[in-house]
Amino acid sequence: NLAINHTTAFEVTDQIPDSTAGEKEDIPKKYGDLHYEEITIAMPGYSNVPRMQGVVEKLNELTLENINTTINVMFIQDVMAMPTRIPALLNSGNCDVVYSDNFNLFNNNFYQYTMPYLATQGLIMEVSDLMKKYAPSLYKAYNDEYIYRHLMYVNEGIYGLSFKEPSISMPIVMVRKNLVPNDYKIETMDDVYYLSDEIDAKGYKFATNLLARRSLFRIFTNINDCYLLPDMHVFGGYIHDFVNDKIVRFEDTEILNDMMAYYENWDKHGILDKRIDFEQNDRVGIALFDSVLKVPNTKDYQFFPLHTDKRFQIDYKNAVSMVVSANAKNPERALILFDYLFSDKKAYDLACFGVEDVDYSVQDGTYKGGTRMFFMFNYMYEP
Template structure:
């Protein structure tokens, strides 16, 4: 977050001019603004920020107990009452507050979440993310703007620990509305393979598209009842499950949004977008996929496959599948525990390419614009992310029951671990996160190697707003499912004809209209950097 001198002087002037009135209001931040008649969310946020600045030169007033309400995504854990009962005892001691959580179940959270804001319901804190309405609600005035003064005073531990770039990544139109998570992640995908089968056929180590092709074709030919690659395109996914690796990562591209086929080169400072389906690289990839299909690396019925790819691999029915590093690391640990007769390994097919770090807004917490308790809300977020006792409790549950601590930074699941899981407590991921003691060393080594290759680029935090082209986006999505998926899985005999038909159908669906809108937004975004 950039500290601008003019803005600072303006805030000082405002505080001086309003100091008498604000002092008279007293109490928790935002309380004065909420005595007014119902106003817009943006106006509420502005009033709250003014009110909380009244105590800039004094310690926070904790004399009055506050009951906070938090909005989280995911199902309510079975042992929520027990865990948060202990949490509230700690919060009462530390900030004279308690918290109650409302859980929005995974099945319908995307419908209910924006309605909570539209109705200006009574809650103080909400989980949010770049995939969970952060930019949308920030622009609509759903969140309190978080100034440097607010953070330094009411979330000092977070302010000290958070990297500068993380704050910058979380800005929307130059303003901050989220306390992002503070946790290093890389979004690149990797592949889990049966290392015992690779060794059986004396194949080279798998570390490139070419060595991977040799591996899956050999397994498909030599192992009856085992497919070379497991995929699950039947859930509406518009891309081949290897595309992120073999199309994006291999070419140092970044896809704007997985609902449309537009990308840009990572090192292109102008951010010129292009249709990936209309590139030589895509044509080459189609030939690669066709070769795998001809060699029966996957079934001809793959597009209707509804099986769990990991369970198929665990059952010995498939020899590889692609996912993010964290997921495959846990799969590897599970396989070693449950099926030690199978030797598996995580392989990176693009080890020398640029790596994309997950932006800080992948997970985070924000203060609702209608909150009457802005200061105490920030203090709670600060503790969740940085107080070890509270972080451990809310992330892993009760020691000895839900988890067993192992040193300061590792844990093993406890006998009741399944009774405290499944909701978005990753909103306060931080440097205090523990790692499962069974987490494979090799996964850590891969991540460590990636960190030196993480590439920060101008459009890292850009989010496409499809408000004006929703119909075209929907039409293009339908074309992708109908024409691109069969083409990529090698089900079309004539690749050139199939690719030409795909492009023709995209044009009819309105892809040029999307391109114009997208490029216009990118140009404006870069102009404001």
């Protein structure tokens, strides 16, 4: 167990608890007739609060029509006040849902609004049973996607509804289509290095500078079935070896050698331009990314995920969630609201991106120009 300021402890498990096991499932296809309810949500206020308030007004038109619900949002603009404001709001009973993140899980000054702390203090509600009955889309997604289920656990219960996609360091290589040899498999970093030699001989380069050093460290940690410990802030120290289930020194793993091989390839074939326009720069033959979210939308390249036999680990501190107050007046409606936002395409786009042709546009099926608005659900589920 990981202790938080010596006041509470938690652990992460893999299975969704099901207190209704053996009973006939009663997951409604529709929400049915609902009486009017208001749900109050507290979350950080960003620089575009006026626009976010406008989005909430538009969103309420949809929620009122479809689930007879109005959303009231309390924007907390003083981030430094979050550790005191969030617990106080949960205690007051004046707020149904609050924002929570685990970024400060091991920070003695800010841990008070992390999900494990709120759960173990009895301030938020375990929602797995409610999710099964009132949020069928969320329930299915949590059963299908290990990533989100894993990050929302405290001990044996689900306490959070994922607020955004967590950061996952998985290598994806992008190769110009006319440079991919027939029947050549690109599955590992070694395949990338071999291809770099071949491409360089034809006058093309490898855009290797797109990854920060820490991103590389995460990638090679995952490839070697290791995990960064919570206090791992620098390169060195100890990591968790999953294969042998023991704590080992960083120097005793292959991670350092892997990073040296990467930098040798960079030195030999790399382009040093930090802002590469892949559509315009015809020198780029191959590029490496650490997330599907960073891959550019271009028709001139093929994309290959690497090391797909590995389960890429996610730092529990990356979990960002909306949590339901233990004093919520209608937690069932809170679950229905979030399920609706996840599963209705129009509400989903509005909550994520704002108003179409005002905050963002859609060009050739791709979202352009939007800033993340009220919620940040984008990329999580396919509604």
